Amino acid sequence: MEGTKGVLSHLNLLKVQARGLKAQPQQQQSRVKELKAKVEALKMQREQLKAEIQTHKKLQDLRSSMDNRRAEEEEEMNEDSENSQLLRLMARHTQLKDLLHAHHLIGGYDIMRTRKGVCVSLATAYEGFYLDTYNLEIDMKPRVRVSRHNIPPFIPLNSLTEQTHMQTDLRPFLDTLSQHLNALAGRKQQLKLVKEQHQSVEVMESNVLCSILVLMLTVLGEKTAVLCTLDYTDHTRSLPTHVRLECEDEQLPDSPRWKKNCSLLMETPVHKALLTMKKMGHIV
Amino acid sequence: MDDSIKRLLQRIIKRIPFEMLETTLEKWGRLTEAQRNSLDFTQSKWALTERLLAICEENEWSIKSITDLEMIYIIENPNLGMWNAFQLLDPDEGAHSVDLLQFKKQFKSHLSELIRHVSVKIKKHTDEAVWIRIAWGDNFSRPNHLKPTYVVHHLQTPYVFMTSLNSKLKPLLSQALILSTKHQTIKDANLRGRNLSSIRDLLMRQYQQEFPTKYPSPLAEKNQTLSNRHIEAEHAQAAANRHRMACEAFGRGTLPQLQSAVYKLETKFRDHTNKTMTEREEPFRCVVKFTSTNLLESFRHCASSGIASTPVSPLLSSVPSKGRNYFVVTDNGPGPTQLSQSQN
Amino acid sequence: MEQHQKSVARTPPTSTIAQRKSKSIGYRQSYHSCLSATSRLGLTSALTVRRLNTTRRTPKSHNITDKVNPEHLSLLVKTEWQLSYVTPLYQFRHTQLRSYSRQLSAFIAAEKQQGLAVEVEGLHSSFRVLFSVVQGLSESDDDPETVLIQIHSKPLFGKQDEPQKPIWSGWLTCINGNSEYLRSLPEDFTCLPLFGSNGSEDLTSAVKSWFKQTFDCCFGPLEISNTNLQWLVALWTNCHREYDIQYLKMIWTLPVVPPLQVSYTVNSTDAWDLWNSVRQEMRAGEDEAENVNSIDIEEVIHFFEGLKNHFYRHFRLDLSGGSLNHISSALGSAKLSGRIKIAYSRYMITTLTLLTECALLKMPV
Numbered sequence: 003m004e005g006t007k008g009v010l011s012h013l014n015l016l017k018v019q020a021r022g023l024k025a026q027p028q029q030q031q032s033r034v035k036e037l038k039a040k041v042e043a044l045k046m047q048r049e050q051l052k053a054e055i056q057t058h059k060k061l062q063d064l065r066s067s068m069d070n071r072r073a074e075e076e077e078e079m080n081e082d083s084e085n086s087q088l089l090r091l092m093a094r095h096t097q098l099k100d101l102l103h104a105h106h107l108i109g110g111y112d113i114m115r116t117r118k119g120v121c122v123s124l125a126t127a128y129e130g131f132y133l134d135t136y137n138l139e140i141d142m143k144p145r146v147r148v149s150r151h152n153i154p155p156f157i158p159l160n161s162l163t164e165q166t167h168m169q170t171d172l173r174p175f176l177d178t179l180s181q182h183l184n185a186l187a188g189r190k191q192q193l194k195l196v197k198e199q200h201q202s203v204e205v206m207e208s209n210v211l212c213s214i215l216v217l218m219l220t221v222l223g224e225k226t227a228v229l230c231t232l233d234y235t236d237h238t239r240s241l242p243t244h245v246r247l248e249c250e251d252e253q254l255p256d257s258p259r260w261k262k263n264c265s266l267l268m269e270t271p272v273h274k275a276l277l278t279m280k281k282m283g284h285i286v
Numbered sequence: 287m288d289d290s291i292k293r294l295l296q297r298i299i300k301r302i303p304f305e306m307l308e309t310t311l312e313k314w315g316r317l318t319e320a321q322r323n324s325l326d327f328t329q330s331k332w333a334l335t336e337r338l339l340a341i342c343e344e345n346e347w348s349i350k351s352i353t354d355l356e357m358i359y360i361i362e363n364p365n366l367g368m369w370n371a372f373q374l375l376d377p378d379e380g381a382h383s384v385d386l387l388q389f390k391k392q393f394k395s396h397l398s399e400l401i402r403h404v405s406v407k408i409k410k411h412t413d414e415a416v417w418i419r420i421a422w423g424d425n426f427s428r429p430n431h432l433k434p435t436y437v438v439h440h441l442q443t444p445y446v447f448m449t450s451l452n453s454k455l456k457p458l459l460s461q462a463l464i465l466s467t468k469h470q471t472i473k474d475a476n477l478r479g480r481n482l483s484s485i486r487d488l489l490m491r492q493y494q495q496e497f498p499t500k501y502p503s504p505l506a507e508k509n510q511t512l513s514n515r516h517i518e519a520e521h522a523q524a525a526a527n528r529h530r531m532a533c534e535a536f537g538r539g540t541l542p543q544l545q546s547a548v549y550k551l552e553t554k555f556r557d558h559t560n561k562t563m564t565e566r567e568e569p570f571r572c573v574v575k576f577t578s579t580n581l582l583e584s585f586r587h588c589a590s591s592g593i594a595s596t597p598v599s600p601l602l603s604s605v606p607s608k609g610r611n612y613f614v615v616t617d618n619g620p621g622p623t624q625l626s627q628s629q630n
Numbered sequence: 631m632e633q634h635q636k637s638v639a640r641t642p643p644t645s646t647i648a649q650r651k652s653k654s655i656g657y658r659q660s661y662h663s664c665l666s667a668t669s670r671l672g673l674t675s676a677l678t679v680r681r682l683n684t685t686r687r688t689p690k691s692h693n694i695t696d697k698v699n700p701e702h703l704s705l706l707v708k709t710e711w712q713l714s715y716v717t718p719l720y721q722f723r724h725t726q727l728r729s730y731s732r733q734l735s736a737f738i739a740a741e742k743q744q745g746l747a748v749e750v751e752g753l754h755s756s757f758r759v760l761f762s763v764v765q766g767l768s769e770s771d772d773d774p775e776t777v778l779i780q781i782h783s784k785p786l787f788g789k790q791d792e793p794q795k796p797i798w799s800g801w802l803t804c805i806n807g808n809s810e811y812l813r814s815l816p817e818d819f820t821c822l823p824l825f826g827s828n829g830s831e832d833l834t835s836a837v838k839s840w841f842k843q844t845f846d847c848c849f850g851p852l853e854i855s856n857t858n859l860q861w862l863v864a865l866w867t868n869c870h871r872e873y874d875i876q877y878l879k880m881i882w883t884l885p886v887v888p889p890l891q892v893s894y895t896v897n898s899t900d901a902w903d904l905w906n907s908v909r910q911e912m913r914a915g916e917d918e919a920e921n922v923n924s925i926d927i928e929e930v931i932h933f934f935e936g937l938k939n940h941f942y943r944h945f946r947l948d949l950s951g952g953s954l955n956h957i958s959s960a961l962g963s964a965k966l967s968g969r970i971k972i973a974y975s976r977y978m979i980t981t982l983t984l985l986t987e988c989a990l991l992k993m994p995v
Contacts, residue, residue, distance in 0.1 A: 114498050117597075121498045137497035150607050152495040156443045207386050210414055210490075211442040214385050233383065549944070555904070557939050559932075562907035570904070570940060571897035579888045587886035588947060599946040615944065 046174070053177050061104070067130060068100065103127070111176055118142065118149070124180050126187035128240070129271075133187040138179075145169060156211045157182050157237075181238040186212065188240030188271075195273035202286045203276060213237060215272065219279075220286040226251055228260075228285075232272060242268060259284060291349050294431050295342055298356045299335050307334070310362070314355045317341065353407055353431060357419050360436060361411050364482040367436075367449040371477040371485055371609075374444045374463070376470035382442055384468055386410055389441060392466035393418070400458045405429040415440055422455055435459070438482065439467070445475065445489050447482060476610040484542035489609045493542050496533040528596050532589035535598040536606055541582040547611040549574045549601060554617055569617065582606060683987060684927040689865050689980035691872055697766030702778060703975055705799060706764075710963075710971040711826030712834075713852040715989035716802060718819040719845035724775060727761035730844075734759040734779070737840045738833070758782045758794060769805050769979055772812040774820050776803040781833060798829030800837060805982040808990060823989035824982065825849065826970070852968045852992055854985070856954050859964060861984055864930040866961045869977050870902040876960035880937075884952035892949065894941060898959070908932045 112123040119142035126133045139150040146169050153159050162182070166175040189212035196217070197205060206229070207216035215232040226249060233244040245267045247255040254260055263284060267275045279285045302310055308327055311317060317325075321341050325334060342352075360366075384392075390408045397404055403423030410416055418437040421429035437459070438447040446463060460472045479485045487493050555563045555570040563570075578584040585602050588594035594602070605611055695703065738757050764776040778801045782794035802822035804812075812821055827834045838849045854862075859880075866875055879895040896904075912929050938949045955966035962972040962981065970985070972978050 116498055123497065137495070139497065150495075150497075152491045152497075154443075154490055154492075155445065207410075208414060209441045211382070213382055213442060216385070231385075235383065237382070551944060553944070555900075555936075555940055556943065557936055560904075560907055560911060560936060562910060563904055563936070566903065568900075570900050572900070572940075573895045574941070574945070575893045575895075577891040577893070581890075584884075584886050584888055584890035588884060588890065591886060593884055593886060593948055593951040595946040595948075599944065601944055602947070 049174060064100075064103070064130070103130075111180075119146075122176060124176070124183055126180075126184045128184070128188040128191040131191070133191060134183075136183055140172070146172070153179070153183070154210070157186070178238070185238050185240045189213070189234060192240065192272050196276065199273055200276050200280075211237070215242075217272075219276075221254075222283050222286050226254070228254065230267070232267065240271070242272075288349075290431070291347065291352055292339055292342060294349065294352050295339060295347075295355075296335060297432060298352065298359065299331070299338060302359050304331050306359075306363075307331075310355070310359050313358050316345070316347065316351055316355075318345075321345075349405075349431060350407070353405075353419060353421070353434075356434070357407060357409055357417060360419075361409070361417055364436075364438075365480050368478055368480060369438075369447050369449050369482050369485055370451070371475035371489060372446045372448065372460075372463075372472050373475040374446065374467055374469040374472050377444075378468040378470070381468040384441060384466070386416065386441065389416065389466050393462055396465045397458065397462040400461060401425075401455075403427060403429050405431070420459070422452070437463075438486075439463070440486075440490075441467075443490065444469075445486070446472070447486065476612040478546075478611060479544045481543040481545075484544060488542045488544070488606060491609075493540075493606075494538040495606075496530075496538045498534065525590075528592060529590045531596040531598060532586045535589060535603040536582045536586040541580060541586065541606075543579070544581040544605070544611055545579070546575060546577045547581055547605050548576075548613070550614045552614070552616045581611075685924050686861070686865065686984070688923050688925055689869050689977050691869075691976045692979045694766070694975045694978060698764060698975075699766075702762070702764050702767075705778075705780075706767075706801070706978070707972055707975050709799070709828045710969055711801075711828055713854070713968040713970060713985065713989075714825040714827070714838075714849045715823055715852045715992045716825045716841070716849050717847045717993050718815055718821040718823075719802075719841070719847050721818050722820040722822075722845050724763055724777070724820075727763065727777070731759045731761045733844070734761075734837065734840050738781075738836050741836050741839075756784055757797075758784055764801065764803075767803065767805070767978075769983065770807075770809055772809040773804045773807055774822055776801055776805075777822060779837065781829070781837075798827070798833040798837075800825065800827035800829070800834070803982060803986070805979055805986045807986050811990065821990075823993065824852070824986050825989075848994075850992065850994070852985075852989055853966055854964050854968055854970070854988065856966070858984060858988055859954050859957050859966065860930050860934055861927075862964055862981065863957050864905065864925060864933055865980055865984070866957075866959050866977070867901050867905045867933070868925065869961060869980075870898055870905075873974065873976065874898060874960065875901075879956075879958045880954060881956035882949050882952040882954050884947075884949075890952075892947075892952070894937070894949075896937070904936050905933055908936060 112125075114121045116139060119140045122138045122140065124136045124138070126135070136153050137151060138148055138153070141147045141149045148159065148163065151159070157179070159179070162178055163175060166178055168175040193205070193208055193212055193215065196203060202220065204218040205215070206218050207214060213234045215234075217230045217232070219228045219230055220226070221228060229248040231246040231248070232242040233246070234240070235243040245264050247260060247264060249255060255264075263275075263279055266278060270278070276285070299307070308325075311322075311325075321344075324341075325337060327334070329337075393408065394406050397406060397420070401422070402425050405421040405423075407419045408416060409419075416439050418439070420435045420437065421431045422433075422435065423429040433450065435451045435455070436449045439445070448459070451459065464470065464472050475489070477485055477489065551572050551574060552569040555566065557564055576584075582605065585594070585598075585605070589596055589598050589602075601613065601615065604613065698706075735757055738759070758781070760780045760782070762778050762780075764778050767776040768774075779799065780796055781798040783797045784794045803824050803826075804822050805824075807821060807823065815821055827837070841847055842849070863878065863880065867878060869875060875898045877895050877898055878901040879893060881891060881893045884890040884892065908929055909925075912926070912932060941947070941949055953966065957964050961974045961977055962970065964970045964981075970981070972981055
């Protein structure tokens with residue numbers, strides 16, 4: 003027994019050494035994995051930062067619009083203060099609403115615990131107006147799963163849950179979904195405003211997703227019709243990705259004036275762009 | 287003049303109720319001022335039909351203009367037949383940018399490639415729905431305008447609604463639809479009903495769904511319903527709870543009108559008082575069909591009145607949440623009874 | 631079933647023709663005296679049998695096609711009948727059917743002339759009534775034979791050989807009527823308590839009025855109660871051993887707004903398996919040979935509990951909250967409103983036995 007012990011322990015030693023040698027390439031592999039994970043994490047961080055930038059932008063917009071409003075309100079207050087009690091209540095109401103708005107803007111969602119998981123409300127807003135609210139009931143166990151919701155079927159909910167790795171983190175999923183919904187609300191609202199504010203503009207075509215909008219414009223004075231197609235290919239935005247003009251007068255779309263109109267339509271909400279074009283005397 | 291044109295006109299006028307005839311003809315807009323005045327709506331429908339047939343000959347109306355009249359009537363009164371919902375799957379890259387013009391052209395050309403004699407008419411309705419009327423013929427006979435199929439689709443949505451479609455022609459229509467909307471496949475959505483707008487609202491989730499929330503939604507500020515407060519005052523906590531769960535399962539207010547729901551059950555019979563049946567290997571086969579003038583409202587009342595226990599059975603709440611009313615139920619794996627049909 | 635003997639003696643032996651009115655009260659009393667108070671309360675099992683039978687014999691297949699005129703049988707089988715109960719007929723004679731045919735024809739013609747009823751098949755037609763006996767459609771020796779009434783219309787100015795159109799039919803029957811009660815009836819009364827009709831309401835009420843006038847009887851609507859529909863379901867399911875009932879369909883209506891109809895269709899083999907298992911579980915330990923030919927109400931109740939539990943397990947919806955109002959299988963269909971259709975003649979006797987019992991019980995006191 004004692005004679006064999008020395009041999010066996012030596013063999014053991016050799017085994018351990020061999021294992022150590024084998025482990026080296028594995029270590030390298032795990033290093034690669036680590037780096038890949040880091041890349042993923044950084045990508046995520048980038049996404050989050052992007053979202054934050056957007057949020058800050060929105061906040062800034064809000065602040066400036068609120069400042070404007072406040073300035074207007076103060077003027078009115080001085081003029082007449084007989085109902086000051088009511089006015090104070092109204093002010094408080096506005097303040098609370100703004101707080102709620104700010105809560106939504108910084109990415110705070112209304113989340114409520116339910117029997118199996120949570121229920122999330124996503125409020126949409128455009129230019130300071132609250133629009134539709136959407137809800138999702140999300141089961142947490144055995145796996146994260148949307149069990150019930152009222153998101154319209156043309157929002158690709160299923161692919162969003164996959165793309166944003168909902169299993170590991172709910173946040174990116176909700177952020178992206180909220181972008182889609184807010185953009186939809188924005189496009190829908192713009193279409194509504196075009197119909198309300200611009201009777202001289204004919205809406206030739208639109209769809210439920212508000213991703214295609216075809217307008218018939220009339221050039222002032224000449225009575226020429228211009229067919230204007232707005233393509234909203236990026237469904238997370240409420241501004242078009244492509245604007246196309248068609249006219250009997252083939253020169254017209256290439257004229258500097260209409261080129262400018264084109265970029266105006268690309269950069270400004272459509273109802274505002276039309277207003278500007280009208281003011282400039284380009285269309286009826 | 288072609289006799290079939292007159293026959294079709296006669297059929298359509300027969301379908302339109304007398305009191306709607308005048309407005310429908312007006313919307314159609316193919317009568318001259320004088321001809322319109324010559325129609326006496328105090329006369330019998332038979333006499334009016336005779337007069338219209340005479341005008342038809344006078345104006346030499348084509349089959350196209352007659353089918354236009356039919357479409358105007360059907361679009362305004364879609365709840366006359368049984369509508370079936372279908373779902374488009376796997377959109378291609380360009381699916382979201384298909385516009386009406388493109389769709390019209392593509393659909394017509396694809397369908398006429400598949401079948402020689404077919405007559406297609408496409409109209410866009412004000413609510414953004416695209417209405418398609420198809421009169422089918424075959425390789426030997428001309429399209430039969432007396433039995434047209436109607437298809438309704440909202441561009442950029444995954445749903446298509448069809449009525450009066452012969453099962454033999456379904457593959458052709460499906461093929462033309464997936465090609466022209468740029469999708470890979472189409473499948474039966476297992477939802478049928480007489481009320482087109484109801485089955486559309488159900489699938490598009492355009493009805494008042496109820497969700498648990500800490501705060502009333504901002505919209506509720508404007509039109510807060512009083513019913514909630516009444517219920518709290520009048521009923522015990524349990525009743526209020528049942529009512530809330532009933533609304534969460536089926537929705538609030540007026541609900542989309544479905545006429546029926548069918549469940550084909552092939553599940554094991556389990557009953558602790560009946561050993562023989564519980565030990566039986568084979569499933570217990572039965573078909574359960576619910577019918578009502580408004581199925582979802584009946585279900586909601588079942589749950590809120592206590593005839594149905596709360597929380598509501600997932601089989602019942604699946605009707606609104608999955609947007610379908612035909613289910614095959616089998617025991618799938620462990621756990622409680624599951625809906626086995628492919629869930630998308 | 632020896633319990634029948636006792637109350638015969640209690641039947642008042644009033645049978646003088648001069649006291650018709652009082653007699654008609656008498657027979658009613660006699661029927662209900664059969665159902666002694668104890669039986670209604672279910673205290674003695676021997677007498678409970680007649681209030682609402684809690685035990686019935688298992689249906690057995692009758693070779694009815696050999697016994698009954700095929701023409702009559704095909705009429706009875708293919709039609710949906712609206713049921714009524716009829717109190718015993720005074721001085722009805724199966725030998726007088728020819729004369730009844732003439733009398734009823736004349737009666738309907740008179741009604742029509744008065745403009746009171748009958749607006750069928752245009753004005754220019756007359757009616758031909760035919761009474762006949764349905765031979766062979768009876769079970770026990772005490773059952774009076776079934777009477778069939780058919781009304782045909784014939785155009786007044788039509789050709790002689792033009793075929794007459796059947797426009798109304800009806801029958802009066804008594805199958806396995808409680809023999810104790812039947813024997814207790816005074817001599818001049820014939821008890822055919824179950825009346826089925828098919829055709830226009832006007833003709834039905836004309837026929838009813840003629841019967842009322844002629845035989846001093848009265849009619850009333852016969853609903854088939856929830857319990858009796860459940861009995862029929864069980865009896866029909868039991869037939870599956872010999873004849874494929876194909877399916878078992880039950881329709882409930884739930885009292886919600888708007889009303890919800892639930893139709894529950896069970897595969898016939900699975901229904902039979904359930905029924906069989908209920909029978910076995912209930913009869914464990916009992917002497918089988920003695921009980922295999924009878925069905926107990928407990929079994930019917932258990933069978934329905936099984937069906938309802940299976941339903942509840944899936945839908946969490948309690949069918950007991952609603953009312954069963956329609957049942958059907960390949961053997962026929964029955965509705966709460968008293969409409970019945972028998973689709974397969976071999977088990978007709980079983981169904982009619984149950985309905986005869988319902989009619990006897992429904993008759994006013």
